Amino acid sequence: MRNLALALAALALASTASAQQQPATSVAVNPQAPPAAAPISAEQQRTVDRLRAAALESDLAWNIVEDLVTEVGPRLAGSEAEARARVWAEAMLRENRFTNIRTEAFTIPYWDAVREEASVVAPTQQHMVIAALGGSPSTPAGGLEAEIVRFPDMAALEAAPASAVQGRIVFIDERMQRTQDGSGYGAAVAKRGRCAPVAQAKGALACLVRSVGTDPHRFAHQGGSSRQSQGASLPAAAVSPADADLLARLAARGPTRVRLNIEADIRENAPSGNVIAEIRGRERPQEVVLLAAHLDSWDMGQGAIDDGAGVAIVTAAARLIRDLPHRPRRTIRILLAGAEENGVHGGAAYARAHADDTHIVAAESDFGAGRIYRFRTRFADSAAPYGRAIHRQLAPLGIILGDNSASGGADVGDLRTAGVPVVDLGQDGLDYFDYHHTADDTLDKIDPEALRQNVAAWAVFAYLAADSDWSFRASE
Numbered sequence: 001m002r003n004l005a006l007a008l009a010a011l012a013l014a015s016t017a018s019a020q021q022q023p024a025t026s027v028a029v030n031p032q033a034p035p036a037a038a039p040i041s042a043e044q045q046r047t048v049d050r051l052r053a054a055a056l057e058s059d060l061a062w063n064i065v066e067d068l069v070t071e072v073g074p075r076l077a078g079s080e081a082e083a084r085a086r087v088w089a090e091a092m093l094r095e096n097r098f099t100n101i102r103t104e105a106f107t108i109p110y111w112d113a114v115r116e117e118a119s120v121v122a123p124t125q126q127h128m129v130i131a132a133l134g135g136s137p138s139t140p141a142g143g144l145e146a147e148i149v150r151f152p153d154m155a156a157l158e159a160a161p162a163s164a165v166q167g168r169i170v171f172i173d174e175r176m177q178r179t180q181d182g183s184g185y186g187a188a189v190a191k192r193g194r195c196a197p198v199a200q201a202k203g204a205l206a207c208l209v210r211s212v213g214t215d216p217h218r219f220a221h222q223g224g225s226s227r228q229s230q231g232a233s234l235p236a237a238a239v240s241p242a243d244a245d246l247l248a249r250l251a252a253r254g255p256t257r258v259r260l261n262i263e264a265d266i267r268e269n270a271p272s273g274n275v276i277a278e279i280r281g282r283e284r285p286q287e288v289v290l291l292a293a294h295l296d297s298w299d300m301g302q303g304a305i306d307d308g309a310g311v312a313i314v315t316a317a318a319r320l321i322r323d324l325p326h327r328p329r330r331t332i333r334i335l336l337a338g339a340e341e342n343g344v345h346g347g348a349a350y351a352r353a354h355a356d357d358t359h360i361v362a363a364e365s366d367f368g369a370g371r372i373y374r375f376r377t378r379f380a381d382s383a384a385p386y387g388r389a390i391h392r393q394l395a396p397l398g399i400i401l402g403d404n405s406a407s408g409g410a411d412v413g414d415l416r417t418a419g420v421p422v423v424d425l426g427q428d429g430l431d432y433f434d435y436h437h438t439a440d441d442t443l444d445k446i447d448p449e450a451l452r453q454n455v456a457a458w459a460v461f462a463y464l465a466a467d468s469d470w471s472f473r474a475s476e
């Protein structure tokens with residue numbers, strides 16, 4: 001009886017395995033067939049199916065982000081609130097029964113706006129909603145007042161003679177394009193970093209930029225500016241989209257004077273840190289699959305979509321894997337990075353501290369909580385079948401396979417540069433920049449259903465990468 005059962009089980013395994021190898025066979029016959037995916041075992045298939053189903057039923061991620069934004073709230077890099085977030089994170093990771101939980105401390109240049117006010121003073125008087133850009137110095141005490149000079153984009157400012165700019169407040173009115181993959185951000189964000197140094201070189205007094213965002217609302221979008229990279233000492237702020245519209249209408253009518261008052265608290269060597277936890281691999285513990293998100297946030301909103309959601313997604317995905325009867329072969333490591341927003345300090349500190357670790361693959365969840373629609377890799381060509389094997393298990397979640405130029409995310413950028421393979425679990429970001437870095441980044445912007453789909457995709461990806469012996473690098 002027992003032998004018969006074993007034989008039947010072996011038969012079932014064999015037929016599953018041959019079914020999975022089907023596409024490889026059909027490539028030779030039919031050149032239109034999809035390219036081969038690496039096979040996975042029947043047990044892995046059952047585990048993936050179980051993980052996917054469990055994630056789609058799970059409230060784990062929602063509970064994590066709800067707790068973070070309720071108990072800690074906004075957590076500016078280097079602040080007391082960010083320190084509380086690290087304490088919260090360690091406790092949360094202990095509660096979820098991970099191992100090797102620790103904080104790896106580092107220090108950063110601290111910046112916070114104690115005051116950020118602007119108003120039109122002539123030819124009419126109107127209050128404006130602004131956000132001082134991260135790193136902006138203070139204006140002279142009591143603020144400064146000057147005529148604005150409007151430019152449609154950075155190129156127009158760069159082409160302008162100094163005589164058009166000197167003694168004025170530069171206003172860059174460039175708009176951001178709404179795109180599904182967030183590709184409008186890179187172009188729009190350039191003005192946030194470059195306005196101050198370019199305007200300063202031409203003798204301007206301050207810099208205002210139309211908020212880097214896609215909404216029409218009266219929220220200003222925070223963001224880093226130039227202190228970290230270019231050493232500009234010009235006060236700089238983002239104007240809410242509605243107030244940028246106002247400035248544009250006034251500038252079209254004639255001379256417009258604006259008063260700007262920024263008071264910044266700037267300190268060196270503020271404390272920050274990365275919180276790390278692991279599921280130790282059962283066979284190859286020294287090989288690491290890195291799942292990242294960042295713990296800090298800007299401080300006008302709650303840091304729910306940026307990046308409380310990411311913290312919740314990667315942690316919940318790992319927790320589902322932690323609950324499996326067998327740990328995966330390789331180690332899964334969670335990195336909750338500190339101080340991403342004001343210069344990706346956490347990602348840089350991690351890459352320095354762990355340069356000698358064997359990273360199999362790395363990825364960060366840092367684009368809100370929209371449904372994942374595309375899986376991209378940055379693998380060696382020889383590893384393409386592994387990328388397709390992972391994608392095949394993501395496809396039931398409505399995810400397409402993209403190209404091989406994944407970025408991985410800001411906090412794994414230094415690892416990527418050092419040659420670590422990365423993937424993007426690309427979220428639908430059509431509305432992400434409506435809320436990003438604003439007072440409106442709050443818990444209600446997260447759709448619990450989409451959050452579960454994210455957890456399912458991360459769990460499937462992380463499990464397959466960790467329970468295999470696949471190398472995503474070029475073989476030596």
Ligand SMILES: [Zn+2]
Pocket residue numbers: 294306307340366
């Ligand atoms: Zn972020």
